[in-house]
Amino acid sequence: MTLPVTFEDIEKAQEQLSGKILRTPTIPAPALGQALGIDLTLKLENLQLTGSFKSRGAYVKLSSLNAEERARGVIAMSAGNHAQGVAYHATALSIHSTIVMPAATPFTKVEKTRNYGAQVVQFGATLAESRDKVEELIAEHGYVLIHPYDDPMIIAGQGTAGLELMQDAGAAGAIETLVVPIGGGGLISGMAIAAKKFNPAIEIIGVQSEQFPSMYAALRGQPPRFGGETLAEGIAVKIPGAMTTEICRTLVDDIILVDEIEIERAVNGCAEHQNLVAEGAGAAGIAAMIKAPERFAGKRVASVICGGNIDQRMLATVLLRGLTRHGRLARLRIDITDQPGTLARVAGLIGRSGANIVEVHHQRMFQDVPIKQAELEVLIETRNPDHVLEIVAALDAEGLKTSVLSNMAMEGRPL
Template sequence: MVTLHEIQDAQTILAGRVLRTPMLPAPKLSEITGAEIFVKYENLQVTNSFKERGALNKLATLNAVERARGVIAMSAGNHAQAVAYHAARLGIAATIVMPVTTPAVKVAATKAHGATVVLFGETVAEAQARAEELQAEYNLLFIHPYDDPRIIAGQGTIAIEMLDDRSDLDCLVIPIGGGGLISGNAIAAKAINPNIDIVGVEAELYPSVWNALHKQDRPIGGSTLAEGIAVKNVGRLTLPIIRELVSDVILVSESQLERAVNAYLTLQKTMAEGAGAAGLAAMLKDPERFRGKRVGLVLCGGNIDPRILASIMVRELERGEQIVSFRLTIPDRPGILGLIASRLGHLGANILEVDHKRLFLDVPAKGARLDVTVETRDRAHAEEILTAMAEDGYHPVRLQGGDVKE
C-alpha cells in the first residue's frame, strides 16, 4: 500500500508545479443537502482536472533513459491532458490512446498540448488494449491512469491540502473510476484523521467497484455523462485500498449527475463535468446520509462539452417546470392564436415555441391542435397557466419530450 510518507514526497515534487487549489465553503449547496459542504476546486488546474497531480508525480520521477523512450497513456480525457501537458513541459514525447467516444473538447485539448492522439475503441478498456499494443511495438513507457503507486500518491495530495485547510472535516465524498483518486486520498486522510469517513461514488452504469465489494454482477456499460469514471476494470492496486479504507460506495443515476452539474453551474458558478459532480450527486441522492456533517467534496474535473452543458441546463429547467410544453385543442378561426398569445402574456408566461397543426383525425374538423412551449417562474406558476387554459376551454394536455405526458 502507498504510505502517507510517499504522498508527502509527492507533495514536495508538486509544490509550485501544480496549483494548490482553493477549498471553499458552499452555503447554497449546504442549504439544499443539509450538510456543511466545502468544495475543493480541482477544476482550476491548468488542464481543469486533478489528474495533473498523479501524472506529474510519475513523470517527474522518470530517469533519463525512461524519458528518452517516450510515454504512452490511455484515457477518456483528463489523464490524457495531464500526461500530455506535463510530458511537454519535461521534454518527453507522449502518445495518448483515447476512446472514439471521448468528448471533442478533451481530444482537442490533448492535441493542443503536443501529444500524438490515437482514437480507438468505444471504451477505456478497448483503448487500453490498443495502448498496450503500441507500448510493446515502440518500446514506450506506460503511464497508467490509476493502477500505479506514484499516480495514487500524487492524487493523495488533495486530501492533505483539504485537511490542512479544514482539519474538522467529518467526511470526504470522492468519485471512483479506476480508484486512483479515492485510494490516494483515503490513505492520506485516514493517516491524518483515522475517524474521517471516506465515501465513494460511481455512475450507476459503471458499478465496477460496487460489484467487486458486494460480490454482485450488475450490468456495466452504456453512454454516461460521467465518462471520466466510466471504467469497467477494477484496479489491481486500488481495490484492496478501497476495500480497507472506504466505508461506502454510492451509485448515482444520469439524472442525478445532470442535477449536480447544473447545481455547480447555477449555484456555485463553476464548471463541473459529470465525473467531477459525482460527489455532489451522491449527496443530492441521499441527503440524510450526510445531514449535519462537515463534508469535503472534490470537484475533480471541469472538462465538459459546452453543448452537453447547454442541454443539461435546459433539461433541468424542464424538470423544475420552468420550461413547460402543453397541447391545446382550439377552434380554427382567425385571431385565435393572437388571443392565446395575449392570454399567456397576461399570465406571465414567455412563449418559446409554437407548433400549429390542423390535419389530425383526433382534432375536430373545425378545430386545430396547438403545441406550445413556455417559460414559467416555477412549478406553481406552470399549474396556474394550465388551469387558466382549461378554464378557457382549450383542454390542455402536458407534453414531455414531444409526446403526451401520461
C-alpha cells in the first residue's frame, strides 16, 4: 500500500525545520526505567519552546502556504499544543492566526496561545464541537485551515521527531519497541514511518485514553465511543484522521488503552523519577508501561514525552496525590479525650515516631462526638506506608484510637 507520506517527505521536513525548532534530546532514562523494570529511552518533546511536538508540523504546513493564503490568515482547532505551535510560527511568518479551543482548555494553554499572538475563541466541550465553530469562521472570513493531524505536511513534520529519535538512538536495533501517544494520529503516523525505515522489525505501540479510544475503535471497525473528563486532554480526540487511520492500520502493531489513574501515575513518575514535567497526554507512553509492564519487560523501549503544557495547579495536585499514594503524606483521624495537654501528647508521639506534622484540625463540636471527647485530623509527612502503620500502632498502644483516612498503595509500587 502506498502511504500518503513518505520517508523522503519527513527528510525534507527535517531540512525545513533546521533552525526553526529545537532538536530535542533523546536520553536514556535509567531512573524511570528502573522504576518500571524497563530499558527506557525518551525523546523529550516537552522541551520545545511551545512545550510540545506540535510545533514541528505547524511550521512545515505554514511555510508551504502561498502569498494569497497567508494574506487570508489561518485557523485551527486545538486543545492547546497545536494551538501554540500554529500561533507561534504564524506570528513569526507574519500570518494572522485564529485558534478555536474547547471551553475547558487549561488556562495555561489558553494564555500561552494568546501570548504567541493568536486570536483565541473558546467554544464547545470537545475538539469536535470546536470544529463546528471553525467551519463557521472559515465561511465568514475565508481563513485557511491548519488541521491538527490529518494533513500530509503535518504528519511529515511530526515524523521528524521519530527521525531524530532513530538517528540519535536507533542504530543497530538499539530500540525494539516504540511507544507513542495517539490523539488524531499525526505523531504516531509520522514517527512510525521514520522508525520503520531505520528498522522494519521495530514494534510500534500506540497509547490512548480509555475515555477517548478513537483510533483503537477505528482500527477494529467499531463505532466511536468517548466521553468524560481526562487528564490527557491533548489526546482526547473523538474521531481520528482518515490518513492517519490508514497509516496506523499499516504500521502500528497494537494500541494500549490506559485509565486516568495510570495517566496520573505516569505524570507523577516522570517528575519524581526523571525530573521531567509532562502533561497527561505527554506521559501516556509511560502510562502504557504502568498498565502492562509484562508487555515491555526485557525489551529496549523508547517513548516520546510529547508535551509538557500542564496546568501548574493540576501538576501540584498530581504530585501531592502521588505523595499520598506512596504513604509519604498521610491523613490520620485520632480519637482523644478533650483535656489539656492531650494535643501536645499526640504531637510528641508522632514526633518521636519520626514523622512531621503538616496540618492539624481539632474538632469537638460535631454532635456525633461524645461531649468529653474530640477528634483530631492530622496530616503528616512520613517515609512510606509501613512508617504510617508504625505510627498508627504507636498511637493505638497509648490508647489513642487511630485510623488512616488517606488512600495508600500498600503493594510497594514505585509509580
